[in-house]
Amino acid sequence: MVQHIVFVNIPSAGHMNPTLPVVAELRSRGVAVTYFVPPQMRQVVEAAGATWQLLEEFKVLNEEQKAKYVPEGMPPEDYEFPIIAMPVAASQLPGLISQLKSLSPPVTAIVHDPFLPHALVAAHVLGVPAVSTLTMPGPGVIARPAEVTAKWESNEVVRRARREIQEMYGVDVFRFGGLMEFYSPQRSIVTTIDGLFVPPAAGMQRERFGNFPFTCVGPLLDTKVKRVSHPSACDAEPKPSSGFPWDVIDSALAAPKRLVLISLGTVANSHFWDEKFGAQALNNGLENCTGKEIIQHVFRTAFEALREEEDLLVVLVVGCQPDVLEGLPAPPSNFIVRETVPQIELLPKCHAFLSHCGANSMHEALRFGIPLVGVPLFGDQVPNSQSVAEAGAGVAFVRPLKTLSSSALHSSIRQLVDVAPGNPFRQAAQGLSDRMRSAGGVARATDVILETAMARQSVIAGA
Template sequence: MSSMAQQQHVVFVNIASAGHMNPTLPVVAELRRQVAVTYFVAAKMREVVEAAGAAWKNLEEITHLSEEQKAKYVPEGMPEEEYEFPVSMVAGAAFQLPELLAELKGLSPPPTVIAYDPFLPHPLVAARVLGLPAVSTLTMPGPGVIERPAHVIAKWESNEVAIRAHKEIKDAYGVDVFEHGGLMEFYSPQRSIVTTIDSLFVPPAKGMQQERFGNFPFTCVGPLMDAKLKRVSHPNADQQTSNGLPWDVIDEALAASKRLVFISLGTVANSHFWDKKFGGQATNNGLHNCTGKEIVQFVFRTAFDALKHEEDLLVVLVVGCQPDVLDGLPGAPPNFIVRETVPQIELLPKCHAFLSHCGANSMHEALGFGVPIVGVPLFGDQVPNSLSVAQAGAGFSFAQPLENLSSASLRSSIRQLVDPSNDNTFRKAAQALSKHMQSAGGIRRAADVILETAWGRQSAVAGA
């Protein structure tokens, strides 16, 4: 270990979400071979953080405001829907900054770089206050996938809750969080790691993104996966472990030339949005008036009907942790294996097709193993993600699922993806993308980017 490496202390700051945390955990494990690592995240994620080798520090979630925070930032009488996520993130950040700074100052050895999720503004503010370099970890294919209309940005930033918190941060620390960023887009001007490959990267879009951070450096490192590490299975799970799978049944089916289909719609619709409408997060795919439960059950019902008579298919369905997820649905067909959670990156290499919401991690993990995808996006970046899969020839996109997803269309798309012949262009396209991902550098490249950023800062200070 070099003397410079011995001096490093990498700090991670993240939100308690499977999609945002899982790609960082293998990087933590890689960094721990060389340097100290401390991870700030909500208490329910302590188990996976410590399993990766980092020291854990508590950071309360800020997607929902506490009563104390409401009293400080929310005008009397303001309806909850006007200050909920993502507006709440700025108020929560302002409230947490003093404690976060105190914790960072108390670390030994002192932190030398902060790696953080760009949904959070306060790690970047803390880095500037402490004179530390920062690396944002973008677990989507680039900022352009969450481009928003100017009027939406203006509405969010003119919200009184956002105004109060924004002013508090600027007055206390001299940092204008909206000067070079926006809600859920607080990227680092030093470096951003992106868990995609160059051919799938979506750069800053014209308008706010180009104006505020169009010149920021983004480095694509490909998917960040390690099947040996404990992962977040579901944010609402009591323990972050996956339900067991009957691997013998799966292997017997594969030995008998059956085709394995995996269905998972991620964790956010099955938690945060379960009984809430997607609203503005899903205006681009017609699901703004749907709750998570409504669309999840629609997809499951369609899959049951589409695949129940396909005797050469074995289907693994992940339903999540909501107790009423299957209420009112017909019983699962006999060719379905139903589980609350599964070890996704252990299962995917055995699969011939993946029906996915096209969250960035799920999309990249599947393509990383050369598995073609049926995309049924639910909100946000999942829509352009699914379209990029289709454009690459690696699957299908049902970008307007209430309009174009049916038993017939789903059955047809699955049949094409699982085709065992050499004429299966979808499989070939997915395998080509897999090769590109394997050469992007992955976990080691991500760790190197973080350390290079820290070393660059130290070298600059030493040479001053």
């Protein structure tokens, strides 16, 4: 039987980039691949070899959806993300299922992001297995207090959409998951190693999906596959031919200077640029902080800490916001400022990486043995940075508005870039790199998807 794997995802660099090398690997094995995602990601999806299909993005509800799911008088802040995921899923499912049924050859498995309940319902209707992709060290890093889960699930918008899905398709999406945590009962791929995996936490997670099979495959990287550089950018990540100053980098390294990369990811620089992080950043003291405020705090501190370090060359990734450097001092002469960079090509040349410790950035750095200065912003970034520090592969500045000073950052960077034999940070990072290399990566993830698809087919054949 010809395998036809469908991917369903959100248009986020962190959620999509690990899947693109897997798409390319599936295609190299002769597998048909269709990828459902909003249109700004069409280029990278097709570059990886998949057929692109439209899945509308859920930013705001349209008027029809509001009339159907939102009680009269409910303020808009009561049905923002993640609440909005449920009514969007309910309204999109009929069209998605119809499209899936029309595909040829028939769909044999659905690979999906846990933020989307669509895929589990569609897989149930089609009678095919689902494989969820966790682009974080495991479900435990986003475990929430019981009262938060209860508040979300008792929201009338969520209740109406949940009831509609259950009545139409016979699936209660909260029986085995929760908002932003719709993992597959058949298989979940986790882009980490066993030593960094964070299993389901006590409470809702353990009760609903504590027995689900999670398979750690390590980082999913392939420098030959185009990547998403920023959710606001339609183009794929720049390659050396696009004008990135590799000659300046290489000349500095030959001097020899030490190379430091500073990047705080894409979410704070897009979705939260002018909005407060809110409850998602309660564990980091940034709930009343906007993306712009914390990013500028980090950049200002880095300018102060590293401007006199003549033996350092710093590559600063500022993202696509036009006012990102507004009100800040001019970048020091030892800084190269770029909106985006080819991160997985640049990291192997680096001596240290100041990162928000989003799961992809963290794992990419460690995969190349690069120690980290973790400056987490919200969500799983906080435990991610702490796990790096606990492993001895870096330093964590949790609650950075209070802890990140120019002197502390200067001291941390100097420790990490020291290339003298026996540097414990570099040794720990290299040890994690070795373990990640042996986790299987893209080939192992591809095997897991195909094994899951074929196991279901064997059951059907033997019935």
